Structures are given as structure tokens and as C-alpha cells.
Amino acid sequence: MEISESEFKEITDYVKLNYGINLKNKRTLVVGRLENYLVRNGYKSYNEYITKIKNDPKSREALTLVNQLTTNHTYFLRENLHFNYMKDIVLPQILAKEADKKSVYIWSGAASTGEEPYTIVMTLHDFFKTRPGWDTRILATDISTDVLNYAKEGVYMNEQLESIPSSWKKIYFEKYSPEKMRLKKSIRDDVIFRVQNLMQPLSFKNKFHIVFLRNVMIYFDDDTKFKLVNKIYDCMRPGGYLFIGMTEVLDKRNTNFKYIQSSIYQKI
Numbered sequence: 140m141e142i143s144e145s146e147f148k149e150i151t152d153y154v155k156l157n158y159g160i161n162l163k164n165k166r167t168l169v170v171g172r173l174e175n176y177l178v179r180n181g182y183k184s185y186n187e188y189i190t191k192i193k194n195d196p197k198s199r200e201a202l203t204l205v206n207q208l209t210t211n212h213t214y215f216l217r218e219n220l221h222f223n224y225m226k227d228i229v230l231p232q233i234l235a236k237e238a239d240k241k242s243v244y245i246w247s248g249a250a251s252t253g254e255e256p257y258t259i260v261m262t263l264h265d266f267f268k269t270r271p272g273w274d275t276r277i278l279a280t281d282i283s284t285d286v287l288n289y290a291k292e293g294v295y296m297n298e299q300l301e302s303i304p305s306s307w308k309k310i311y312f313e314k315y316s317p318e319k320m321r322l323k324k325s326i327r328d329d330v331i332f333r334v335q336n337l338m339q340p341l342s343f344k345n346k347f348h349i350v351f352l353r354n355v356m357i358y359f360d361d362d363t364k365f366k367l368v369n370k371i372y373d374c375m376r377p378g379g380y381l382f383i384g385m386t387e388v389l390d391k392r393n394t395n396f397k398y399i400q401s402s403i404y405q406k407i
């Protein structure tokens with residue numbers, strides 16, 4: 140099935156406007172991910188597909204578009220420096236500051252298939268195991284329902300656990316099948332998974348001590364990124380830390396976050 144210039148533009152404009160994702164230079168990706176789906180589902184053209192979505196943006200079809208066009212690559216302990224920084228620098232600060240409330244509020248804002256939020260929870264369990272009574276549940280959100288459903292199960296292929304230390308595997312995982320392991324219920328229960336489009340208003344009951352927003356802003360243009368970073372700033376507590384992907388940067392002139400070191404920022 141051929142995609143015309145105007146159909147490509149219509150799809151990429153729609154995705155940019157609603158999800159912030161800039162696919163203008165990703166023709167091969169868009170066609171590669173949509174073509175089979177359209178053929179299998181009896182569409183005669185891309186135009187028919189995008190018209191249907193625009194007529195009902197809350198439909199199953201619109202959900203499929205998001206699920207097809209998002210890039211969900213992730214893995215356990217990705218950019219491990221952040222988890223070490225959290226354990227060595229950030230959590231000791233929270234421990235001192237919140238000693239009376241014993242609550243730590245953490246948000247993983249592009250959680251994908253769960254490896255990032257579960258790595259955070261295992262890091263928290265390690266840190267707080269000698270400090271009982273702390274509420275260590277975290278919020279994990281993503282725009283894609285497919286990845287969130289996968290994440291909630293907490294089941295991973297053995298190969299996906301290769302980056303995890305064997306001590307963690309022993310304590311936090313159990314055998315699911317010969318090829319798969321599952322995170323124990325105590326870890327799964329510590330993550331609250333929700334759908335959240337980062338382009339929509341952000342409203343949370345509590346302000347966060349730590350936000351992970353890693354490897355998602357690469358798909359956004361500067362203006363979208365700037366607006367999002369300001370919204371995130373407002374969702375955080377003074378002194379809170381923001382971790383972004385290690386290949387990403389925030390423009391210093393456009394943010395109130397203080398630069399700490401590459402990919403780590405603090406709300407002052």
C-alpha cells in the first residue's frame with residue numbers, strides 16, 4: 140500500500156499534535172509499522188485509517204496508532220549511573236528530610252515495559268531493607284496501553300535479566316517457566332501503573348522527590364520539550380531530582396532546573 144505525501148503529513152501532524160512525537164523524518168518507521176496492520180484490517184488507504192481515527196480519537200483504533208508508533212526499547216539497570224546516584228546521594232537526603240513522614244514519592248514518566256520502574260523499586264528495597272516503615276511505592280506511566288499491560292505482568296525472558304546481578308535475581312524474581320522469570324508480588328505491588336500522555340495536563344496528588352523521564356524527550360521537538368519540562372518542574376518538590384536519558388540535555392536558558400551533572404537535574 141502506497142502512502143502519499145499528504146497522508147504521511149496528516150498522520151505525522153496528528154501524532155505530533157496529540158502525543159508530541161515528531162516523526163516527520165521517519166517515513167520508513169511509520170510505513171514499516173503501519174502498513175501490515177492496515178492491510179490485515181482491510182483498509183484501502185492510509186487516508187481511510189487516519190480519517191477514522193480523527194473522527195473518534197478515543198477509539199480502539201487511535202489506541203492502536205499509539206501502540207504501533209511508539210518506540211519502547213528499554214532494559215533493566217539501563218543507564219545504571221542514575222540508580223547508583225539515587226542510592227548514594229538522593230535517598231540519603233530523603234531519609235534525613237522525610238524521617239517523620241517516611242514517604243518517598245517517585246515517578247517513572249515513560250515507563251515502557253516496566254524495566255525502569257522495577258529497577259527503581261529493587262533499588263529502593265535494597266536501600267530501605269534496614270530502615271523499616273517506609274512507603275516505597277512508585278508511580279509508573281506511559282502513553283501506550285500495550286507496554287503497560289506487559290509491565291503489569293512483570294514477566295521477562297531469562298535473556299532480559301542478563302544485566303541484573305544474581306543476588307537481585309535470587310531475592311526479587313521467581314521462576315515462571317523454563318524461559319521466563321517473574322518479579323515477586325512484593326515488587327510488582329510497589330508499582331502503580333497508569334496511562335498518562337505527557338502532552339496532557341499533569342496532575343498528581345503528591346509532589347515528587349524524584350522523576351525519571353528518560354529516553355522519551357528525544358522524540359519531541361524543542362518547544363514541546365520546553366513546555367513539558369516546565370510542567371514536570373511544577374510536579375516536583377524543592378530539592379527533588381530529575382533524571383533524563385544520558386544522550387538528552389535540557390537547555391539551561393529554558394529551565395529552572397539546576398544542572399547537577401550530565402542527565403541529572405535538581406529543582407531548587
Ligand SMILES: C[S@@+](CC[C@H](N)C(=O)[O-])C[C@H]1O[C@@H](n2cnc3c(N)ncnc32)[C@H](O)[C@@H]1O
Binds near residue numbers: 157250283354355
Ligand atoms: C524508549 S522508551 C523509554 C523507556 C525508559 N524510560 C528507558 O529509558 O529505558 C520511550 C517510552 O515513551 C513513551 N512515550 C512516547 N510518547 C509519549 C507521550 N506523549 N506520553 C507518555 N509516554 C510517551 C513510549 O510509549 C515509550 O514506552
